[in-house]
Amino acid sequence: MSDTFTxxxxxxxxxxxxxxxxIYITDRDGMAVVKLGSGYNIGVDPATCTLVAKSGETAxxxxxxxxxxxxxxxxxxxxxxxxxxxKIDYRTGAVTSQFTADDxxxxxxxxxxxxxxxxxxxxxxxxxxxxxxxxxxLARAIHAAIRDGAAGVLVTHGTDTMAYSxxxxxxxxxxxxxxxxxxxQRSADRxxxxxxxxxMCAAAAAGADLGEIAVTMHATTNDDFCAVxxxxxxxxxxxxxxDAFQSHGMAPIGRVDFPSLxxxxxxxxxxxxxxxxxxxxxxxxxxxxxxxxxxxxxxxxRAYEGYRGLVIAGTGLGxxxxxxxxxxxxxxxxxxxxxxTSQCLHxxxxxxxxxxxxxxxxxxxIEGEDMLPEAALTKLMxxxxxxxxxxxxxxxxxxxxxxxxxxxxxxxx
Numbered sequence: 001m002s003d004t005f006t007x008x009x010x011x012x013x014x015x016x017x018x019x020x021x022x023i024y025i026t027d028r029d030g031m032a033v034v035k036l037g038s039g040y041n042i043g044v045d046p047a048t049c050t051l052v053a054k055s056g057e058t059a060x061x062x063x064x065x066x067x068x069x070x071x072x073x074x075x076x077x078x079x080x081x082x083x084x085x086x087k088i089d090y091r092t093g094a095v096t097s098q099f100t101a102d103d104x105x106x107x108x109x110x111x112x113x114x115x116x117x118x119x120x121x122x123x124x125x126x127x128x129x130x131x132x133x134x135x136x137x138l139a140r141a142i143h144a145a146i147r148d149g150a151a152g153v154l155v156t157h158g159t160d161t162m163a164y165s166x167x168x169x170x171x172x173x174x175x176x177x178x179x180x181x182x183x184x185q186r187s188a189d190r191x192x193x194x195x196x197x198x199x200m201c202a203a204a205a206a207g208a209d210l211g212e213i214a215v216t217m218h219a220t221t222n223d224d225f226c227a228v229x230x231x232x233x234x235x236x237x238x239x240x241x242x243d244a245f246q247s248h249g250m251a252p253i254g255r256v257d258f259p260s261l262x263x264x265x266x267x268x269x270x271x272x273x274x275x276x277x278x279x280x281x282x283x284x285x286x287x288x289x290x291x292x293x294x295x296x297x298x299x300x301x302r303a304y305e306g307y308r309g310l311v312i313a314g315t316g317l318g319x320x321x322x323x324x325x326x327x328x329x330x331x332x333x334x335x336x337x338x339x340x341t342s343q344c345l346h347x348x349x350x351x352x353x354x355x356x357x358x359x360x361x362x363x364x365x366i367e368g369e370d371m372l373p374e375a376a377l378t379k380l381m382x383x384x385x386x387x388x389x390x391x392x393x394x395x396x397x398x399x400x401x402x403x404x405x406x407x408x409x410x411x412x413x
Contacts, residue, residue: 006024009023077154127165138165284308289377
């Protein structure tokens, strides 16, 4: 089979008696794997395959020039990769991150009706490969774009760790203009891709009366509107649905209707110009996030010896087992800041109700209020990157810096 076709060849075949045409990928288990124009792979009988064009023989069209309207506000696009900046790799049939920022403009031509753009690539990675050092580079790149006149910034990012990145940038950057993170659950060359609507809604939010870091993604499974989420209160809640992102502890701070692109912000949203541009980009990378589970051995906590900080996602009101408390105390006595959050996501930590919680407070644990664990981790990295005094660290961790702590828990959210 592989002697007949090579990866990238255009082939015609038959599937259940119906003619199909696509790109040959490989042969597997006696079947030819063909990529259809829809972006999906199918297996067909290799005996039905005929060659249409060899790989590389089809004409390659030069990239389209993106027309920019100089009368529109200037927005910056900073690409870090992810599915919104991905295409199918026909060598493997998998999605690979290889779009440039200019490719995104070509893939979503409607962006040109919203603003004029300066586009740049910071990284070309899937978001599981994101690191704190790239967060720092990202904060610096956003700061430079705003300093150089951008009226808003779009950050394209993989969805899996986008909440971490958006939260980390929130602590490092005081921004007077919108900084909007956006991604997609399905790559641009799939017919069900959400990249066009998400990208256009995010661009509309980047040009709106917003003055904070936000994440803009599909709010429903339909193509009707996107939600605008505060960066420190949002989490990805589904592996593949287009409405995977949800705000916790509060409602979204806005919505962008589609296709009208009308932006509606709530009273909770920080408005444009509310602060002066400033960059505080120091982070302490020796911080960890640990999810407690029943029967967890204290030795797992001891693995964090030498770390400067640890966030624990505890049970209920913020608990670990009695057998782990000594290990927690030892970390704190050695100079680590330990912050307790909850696995529950809704509600807040209160370690004054049960004996275990009181013992944790006695050991020196910092209550994480109603912070999401990932927001607490990025905040702890930032706080420890800028402060060494334990009392000051505790005050900052329990203070609301970027909307990550709500002083009143809303019922039903």
